[in-house]
Amino acid sequence: MDHFLYRNGILHAEDVALPDIAASVGTPFYVYSAATLTRHYHLFTEALSPLPHMVCFAIKSLSNVAVLKLLGDLGAGMDVVSGGEYRRARAAGVPGDRIVFSGVGKTREEMRLALTGGIRQFNVESEPELRALSEVAVSLGVTAPITIRVNPDVDARTHEKIATGKKDNKFGIPIARAPEVYAEAASLPGIEVVGIDVHIGSQLTELEPFEQAYLKVADLTHRLRAEGHDIRRLDLGGGLGIPYTRSNEAPPLPTDYGALIKRTVGDLGCEVEIEPGRLISGNAGLLVAGVIYVKSGEGRDFLILDAAMNDLARPSMYGAHHDIVPVIEAPPGAPTRPFDVVGPVCETGDTFAKGRDLPLVAEGDLVAFRSAGAYGAVMASEYNSRPLVPEVLVKGDHFAVIRERPSFDEILNRDTIPAWL
Structure with a gap:
């Protein structure tokens, strides 16, 4: 609508x-319609209730500061993928503890910007990034909260240029290697593991790929907790599609998506984060x-x-x-x-x-x-x-x-x- x-x-x-x-x-x-932006944001918050959750708007979909302020004033968090997007979120008045920093190529300068300005978490995508973040955090005398983005090797069934969850994509670490990377994270100074991150693509028009990915995340949560990690936050990414034609069958509704999240990971006692962009904007x-x-x-x-x-x-x-x-x-x-x-x-x-x-x-x-x-x-x-x-x-x-x-x-x-x- x-x-x-x-x-x-x-x-x-x-x-x-x-x-x-x-x-x-x-x-x-x-x-842009303020009423539509507001309605679509509330669809997600209602779909995830009563789970503890945060809806972080994917700034890369629409980054105008006025739009970010509108959503931020409603309570939205922000998902950023660059230092520029971080600055836009802060310019819109969004506090650092509602900003999640994603992306495969975070620079040390961007890490320093977020650590000094305030950050909810970094979604770490590789071991080299993890080690660089540790060095920057130690140099500043602070601790960086992180999740590690795992690649579940799930076909999102979307356009090849916006699929991000297959093993041949550049994003995240193979989910089979997650335990060893989490072990390294736990051993590094200046790093605090807070959860797991996954994102398999954009413009998904069916729920099954989400279900496959989230069930793998649930299994990984149990394993990591058994190995001593305090997994208390699950960042499940975004990607729910929209109808681009009036005649096409409509993609799943946020209510269906929320029900899937509750069914697959709702019993883990974790705070759930999602990062919708396209469906809101x-x-x-x-x-x-x-x-x-x-x-x-x-x-x-x-x-x-x-x-x-x-x-x-x-x-x-x-x-x-x-x-x-x-x-x-x-x-x-x-x-x-x-x-x-x-x-x-x-x-x-x-x-x-x-x-x-x-x-x-x-x-x-x-x-x-x-x-x-x-x-x-x-x-x-x-x-x-x-x-x-x-x-x-x-x-x-x-x-x-x-x-x-x-x-x-x-x-x-x-x-x-x-x-x-």
Whole structure:
């Protein structure tokens, strides 16, 4: 469910008509619904109740500080994968004891940043990282709380570029080697083992892979406790998918996911952490674009938009589908025809959809990409020297620009010409 609905034939974000935002900020732009973000966060907290738990939003899916503050004020923790994301979480007012630091390549500088600024735990992914963290913690005279990310060799049945739980992926340590790595962690100064971490991928549309992974984590918990480790926290990752098309069978609901967690690890007496990103932010955002031209080609028609692959990379990067709808609703029974929906970037890869049946639109009309809140603005670039698009947050009948579109002067002034040129 989201809060983007047609009213009197005009697509609205909550109570704000999208053409009003376009008139104010220009196109293209991202728009997020505060009501949808809030609702999706609460779906997870309710699904895990009454287990002791923390829902840590995966910042990599949508990192705008205003969005992080909205979720943080609701009680969300944050899952960060870089020093920059850590700084964003702290700038949003999220305390360090609600921030989990994940990622395979944490630098000593990032470790130092989190240890001095406050951290809930590091999700350690390798022995070299573990030893580096020990050295940094000792140098600061502090103790680093850790889980170790185990790789359960479970097929997440998702796109190969976002699967993270197979033995040939770069993430975590093989679960069979976990006891020896935990033994080393327990022997290192400056390290406190607090739990186990697992994350098998993103955009999962069925529960069985989660169940396979969590049952392995439950078995490992028993073994590690028998070997003397105080396993009191289970970080189960994220990855629950969203419906990107209105016609597809819906992925499992958070309530189903919560029931699975309770069934597989709920009797272990551990605090449960989960790290959803896409399911909280994905359907909470749209990308709104303007039609530049409607072009007739050889045997196909093109809808050329002012949004491009640098603004929304998922279709060109993953072959991902986004529903594309006109902002002014087509009347019932209006004709449609197939279009290749493309942007102005000078690459054939700048294609959002091929042969997509759409109502007839004209130059200057607006269209919206649904389910664009996750991995949209965060993956955008200034390729072709196109400015990053603005981000807008809506609450009820008002909206605010939460990231401005940079001017060309701002873009050009970041470059420096050497004196010898």
